[in-house]
Amino acid sequence: MFSAFDHAMMSQALRLAKLGQYTVAPNPLVGCVITLDGQIIGQGQHQQAGSAHAEVHALAKVDELVQKGELQRAQLAYACAYVTLEPCSHTGRTGPCADALIKAGIGQVIIAMQDPFEQVAGRGIAKLEAAGVKVKVGLLEAEARVINRHFLSIVERQRPFVTAKLATSLDGKIALANGVSQWITLAPARQDVQRHRAQHACILTGSQTVIHDDPQLNVRLADAPPDLIQTLALNPVAQFSQPLRAIIDSHNVLDEKYQIIGKATPSSPTHVFNATNTQLSANGKCDLHDVMTQLAQRQISSVWVEAGAGLVGALLTAQLVDELIIYQAPMLLGDAAKDAIHLPTLTAMTQRIELDITDTRMIGRDIKHTCNVIYPKG
Amino acid sequence: MFSAFDHAMMSQALRLAKLGQYTVAPNPLVGCVITLDGQIIGQGQHQQAGSAHAEVHALAKVDELVQKGELQRAQLAYACAYVTLEPCSHTGRTGPCADALIKAGIGQVIIAMQDPFEQVAGRGIAKLEAAGVKVKVGLLEAEARVINRHFLSIVERQRPFVTAKLATSLDGKIALANGVSQWITLAPARQDVQRHRAQHACILTGSQTVIHDDPQLNVRLADAPPDLIQTLALNPVAQFSQPLRAIIDSHNVLDEKYQIIGKATPSSPTHVFNATNTQLSANGKCDLHDVMTQLAQRQISSVWVEAGAGLVGALLTAQLVDELIIYQAPMLLGDAAKDAIHLPTLTAMTQRIELDITDTRMIGRDIKHTCNVIYPKG
Numbered sequence: 200m201f202s203a204f205d206h207a208m209m210s211q212a213l214r215l216a217k218l219g220q221y222t223v224a225p226n227p228l229v230g231c232v233i234t235l236d237g238q239i240i241g242q243g244q245h246q247q248a249g250s251a252h253a254e255v256h257a258l259a260k261v262d263e264l265v266q267k268g269e270l271q272r273a274q275l276a277y278a279c280a281y282v283t284l285e286p287c288s289h290t291g292r293t294g295p296c297a298d299a300l301i302k303a304g305i306g307q308v309i310i311a312m313q314d315p316f317e318q319v320a321g322r323g324i325a326k327l328e329a330a331g332v333k334v335k336v337g338l339l340e341a342e343a344r345v346i347n348r349h350f351l352s353i354v355e356r357q358r359p360f361v362t363a364k365l366a367t368s369l370d371g372k373i374a375l376a377n378g379v380s381q382w383i384t385l386a387p388a389r390q391d392v393q394r395h396r397a398q399h400a401c402i403l404t405g406s407q408t409v410i411h412d413d414p415q416l417n418v419r420l421a422d423a424p425p426d427l428i429q430t431l432a433l434n435p436v437a438q439f440s441q442p443l444r445a446i447i448d449s450h451n452v453l454d455e456k457y458q459i460i461g462k463a464t465p466s467s468p469t470h471v472f473n474a475t476n477t478q479l480s481a482n483g484k485c486d487l488h489d490v491m492t493q494l495a496q497r498q499i500s501s502v503w504v505e506a507g508a509g510l511v512g513a514l515l516t517a518q519l520v521d522e523l524i525i526y527q528a529p530m531l532l533g534d535a536a537k538d539a540i541h542l543p544t545l546t547a548m549t550q551r552i553e554l555d556i557t558d559t560r561m562i563g564r565d566i567k568h569t570c571n572v573i574y575p576k577g
Numbered sequence: 578m579f580s581a582f583d584h585a586m587m588s589q590a591l592r593l594a595k596l597g598q599y600t601v602a603p604n605p606l607v608g609c610v611i612t613l614d615g616q617i618i619g620q621g622q623h624q625q626a627g628s629a630h631a632e633v634h635a636l637a638k639v640d641e642l643v644q645k646g647e648l649q650r651a652q653l654a655y656a657c658a659y660v661t662l663e664p665c666s667h668t669g670r671t672g673p674c675a676d677a678l679i680k681a682g683i684g685q686v687i688i689a690m691q692d693p694f695e696q697v698a699g700r701g702i703a704k705l706e707a708a709g710v711k712v713k714v715g716l717l718e719a720e721a722r723v724i725n726r727h728f729l730s731i732v733e734r735q736r737p738f739v740t741a742k743l744a745t746s747l748d749g750k751i752a753l754a755n756g757v758s759q760w761i762t763l764a765p766a767r768q769d770v771q772r773h774r775a776q777h778a779c780i781l782t783g784s785q786t787v788i789h790d791d792p793q794l795n796v797r798l799a800d801a802p803p804d805l806i807q808t809l810a811l812n813p814v815a816q817f818s819q820p821l822r823a824i825i826d827s828h829n830v831l832d833e834k835y836q837i838i839g840k841a842t843p844s845s846p847t848h849v850f851n852a853t854n855t856q857l858s859a860n861g862k863c864d865l866h867d868v869m870t871q872l873a874q875r876q877i878s879s880v881w882v883e884a885g886a887g888l889v890g891a892l893l894t895a896q897l898v899d900e901l902i903i904y905q906a907p908m909l910l911g912d913a914a915k916d917a918i919h920l921p922t923l924t925a926m927t928q929r930i931e932l933d934i935t936d937t938r939m940i941g942r943d944i945k946h947t948c949n950v951i952y953p954k955g
Contacts, residue, residue, distance in 0.1 A: 369903060369932060369946070370916070371749020375923050382926070508912060515909070523909075525747060529932040529948065531893070531901075533920025534886060538748070542911025545753050548760070554747060554907040559944070566937070568747070570907065 201309070201338045208232045208239075208281040209311055209339045215244040215253070216283045217346055218430055222247045222437035224400045225498040227284050227314070227350040231257040233305065235278040240264055247437035254286055254296040258303050272304060279307040283343045285314040285336070288322035297326040307333040311343035315354050349400070349501035352521070358491040359401065362522040363504040363511050364392065365539045369527050372536035373508065378411060387563030388526045392505075393423045395524065399442050399503035401494060405510035406448040409457050416444050416459060416505065417467055441467040443499060447510060448473045449484040470497075487517045512541035515552060518574045523554060527566040550575050579687070579716045586610050586617075586659045587689055587717045593622040593631070594661045595724055596808055600625045600815035602778045603876040605662050605692070605728040609635040611683065613656040618642055625815035632664055632674040636681050650682060657685040661721045663692040663714070666700035675701040679708040688714045689721035693732050727778070727879035730899070736869040737779065740900040741882040741889050742770065743917045747905050750914035751886065756789060765941030766904045770883075771801045773902065777820050777881035779872060783888035784826040787835050794822050794837060794883065795845055819845040821877060825888060826851045827862040848875075865895045890919035893930060896952045901932060905944040928953050 201209075215230030223229075223245050231253035233241040241264075243256025251259075257280065264270040286296035286308065300308060308327055313336060314320060327334050344351060352360035366384045367373050374380035382389075396402055397418045404416060418441060420428065431439055444459055444467075451473045455461040463469035478489040494502060504511060504520070514520045545551065554570035561567070579587075593608030601607075601623050609631035611619040619642075621634025629637075635658065642648040664674035664686065678686060686705055691714060692698060705712050722729060730738035744762045745751050752758035760767075774780055775796045782794060796819055798806065809817055822837055822845075829851045833839040841847035856867040872880060882889060882898070892898045923929065932948035939945070 365748075367749070368929070369749075369948075370743075370918050371745070371747075375926065377924055379924075379926055512911065529934050531918055531920070531930040531932065532923060533890065533918050534916035535920065535922035538912035540748050540909055540911050542909070542913065544913035545910060546755055546757075548753065548757055551746070552909040552911075554909065556907050556944075566934075570747075 201335070204237065205281070205309060205338055208234055208279075209283070209309065211239075211242070212253075212281045212283050213311070213339060213342055213346060215242060218244050218433050219246055219437070220346075221397050221427065221431060221439055222434055224248070224349065225353065225500045227316075227347045229253040229282065229284045231283075232281045233257045233261055233278055234281070235270070235274060240270065240278065244434075246434040249292045250436045252287065252293055252296050254280065254282060254299055255293065258299055261303065275304040276306040278305050279309060280305050281309050281338075283311045284347065285310050285312065285319055285321070286323040286327065287314070287319050288326050289318045291318075295323070295326070297323040300327065301330040301332060305332065307335075309338055310334065310336045311338055312336070312340045315351065348521075353495050353498075353500040358488075358495050358519075359499050359502045360522070361491070361502045361504060361514065361520050362395070362399070362524060363506075363514060363520045364395065364524045364526070365511065366526040367528070367539050368530045368532045368536070370531045370533070371539055372532040373539045374537040375532060376535045376537065378537075383528045383530070383532075384526045384565045385528070385563050388528075388565045388567065390422055390424050391526075391562045391567065393418055394427050395503055396442060397423065397427055397439070399501040401443045401445050401499045401502045403445045403447070403502050403504045403506065403510075405506045406446060406450070406453050407507050407509065408505070409446055409448075409453055409459055411507075413457050414459060414505075415462070417441050442503070443497070444469040445490075445494065445502070446471045447485050447487075447490065449477075449479070450474070484513070487514055487519055491519060508538050508541040511539065515540065515572070516542060520572050523570045523572055525568045525570065526562065527568070529564065529566075579713070582612075582615065583659070583687060583716055586612055586657075587661070587687065589617075589620070590631075590659045590661050591689070591717060591720055591724060593620060596622050596811050597624055597815070598724075599775050599805065599809060600812055600817055602626070602727065603731065603878045605694075605725045607631040607660065607662045609661075610659045611635045611639055611656055612659070613648070613652060618648065618656065622812070624812040627670045628814045630665065630671055630674050632658065632660060632677055633671065636677055639681065653682040654684040656683050657687060658683050659687050659716075661689045662725065663688050663690070663697055663699070664701040664705065665692070665697050666704050667696040669696075673701070673704075675704040678705065679710060683710065685711040685713075687716055688712065689716055690714070690718045693729065726899075731873050731876075731878040736866075736873050736897075737877050737880045738900070739869070739880045739882060739892065739898050740773070740777070740902060741884075741892060741898045742773065742902045742904070743889065744904040745906070745917050746908045746910045746914070748909045748911070749917055750910040751917045752915040753910065754913045754915065756915070761906045761908070761910075762904045762943045763906070763941050766906075766943040766945065768800055768802050769904075769940045769945065771796055772805050773881055774820060775801065775805055775817070777879040779821045779823050779877045779880045781823045781825070781880050781882045781884065781888075783884045784824060784828070784831050785885050785887065786883070787824055787826075787831055787837055789885075791835050792837060792883075793840070795819050820881070821875070822847040823868075823872065823880070824849045825863050825865075825868065827855075827857070828852070862891070865892055865897055869897060886916050886919040889917065893918065893950070894920060898950050901946075901948045901950055903946045903948065904940065905946070907942065907944075
């Protein structure tokens, strides 16, 4: 049983955790709130892989109060730490957080969810309990799983979480028959795309998009929404890094004349999947499951897809798209215009791909739907 | 200048007017509220063409109060009648309402908009003023024009107001490649369609839809939403009649084996536009402007289009669709599935048809957008 106060404090810890969404990958998002007598005495979030964990930031605030004499260390036996993910028990690039909580003398720890990462997986909880700390698990677990869907995908499924983006007219078209697509959606929607690019470890596209648009597919912080910049400022320990650009070029048609390849740098890298470095499917194209496996091996936990109907359709057909974001512009382009998604011809309605719309909002004059993708069975 | 009370009373009159939406065509929707000393002493709405006008219903309520001795007729010099459309000055199937208001001794009349119908067109206002009634015009005129867009279309443009309906997947498809379309949208959306059919004087479709679906395209009150039935019950003087079914059959391919023709009756009529009775365009198909002119001559003020991509596209190309209603089901069907709208191939983004979305809501699990159609210039 958790109290209303417990729920409020874990909500706060989840809110803090999300502040790391642009900088923690491939680590999980974690927030920590430490309370005593109904007051918050310390809080913080994990800001970047390799830097201090959330619990360490929160305990540092508690230490400040102890140093100032505003708090006695013995009082911490009555303190409670709310953490959105099981405290770690292993020494990675930082020391184990379970040990830090024990050493600080925190009397109780409430955890949203156990960490499925094999080096933790219950050992943090066991270590706390062995030291006499009272531990409760499962408060707002569903919410914690949602914010960490990228991290959980790579740990639990050994592949990245994949979100595909579409920008269409209200009749489902992404470009005129002659290829003209500038502009269907307007500037606010394209600015919103900058936010999504920044939330992902990798941006995936196909060779046809590179040839047609010669895009940069990087995050342009100057074009980003203000809240992205504000969130980065709340993580002083962290530094934003550009997502990996990945291109499917099954037939090795691309070269350095395209800026996504020619202008790639160590801090803004590009990886090209082609027949040389990737398993091929029966159709002679890069096997998309192998692409995802290779990305997982590179510690890529999330992929943002901006591509044409062919690659988006192939990813959907391979049941690799977890989430779809559709920007719809209020216009009609007619049947001669280009479709958004190439799928094999459906012969029965049971073969349809269903969408569970989790959010709908206006972005400027365009509509944005966020959808979980539900594949047909069998 | 109109007071807050004036606005509230005209809003009430507009609300009453809309109660006639299923039964007044081809007449305008009209509501009337009569007040004295801040109280409503009579109100009513036009319920059906050929029956009493709104002012007559409202004055009858006032008369009841006079008969009961609750009101002195002399007091009516201080009464105000709020009417959503200029009171008529001519004798049609009923006597002139301007005369009725004068005879009742109503001291002031506030009118939302002048009636553009040529037999009125300011004469009602002139008659009231000549009799010493104080008249003000223009309160909530924009709102009054919206509820009477069907009536105004036929009076001002000599053609019906045309609303086309689409039911698509989120990627813009209306059926699988093999024609299967049952079901993309679910029962609540289809029930909502019954409401729209009932609001229109005519349901228009094409020969291909008749051949493919053999639809009835009538209003099935048993399948209608409860509020439609409740609204009809608030108009005891009126009787609901089925919309005219109209079919474009340019090549005379239909016959009585289709139920929309074979089962037509005087109370549920069907009219077929074909090469025999309709002007043909250069492409050998029925000229859609001539179709609309003929419908206007039959006193059809509103057309609800349920048709395939060909006819919907042709109506859009002829710039005859005023409003579009799109039901979108949360699913993907892919590029092999059938498109919603056949248009000539666009070569520049300036040729797009823009949509001004006036309403978006969920109907069960489907999305419904209501849009004004904005055609490219030139």
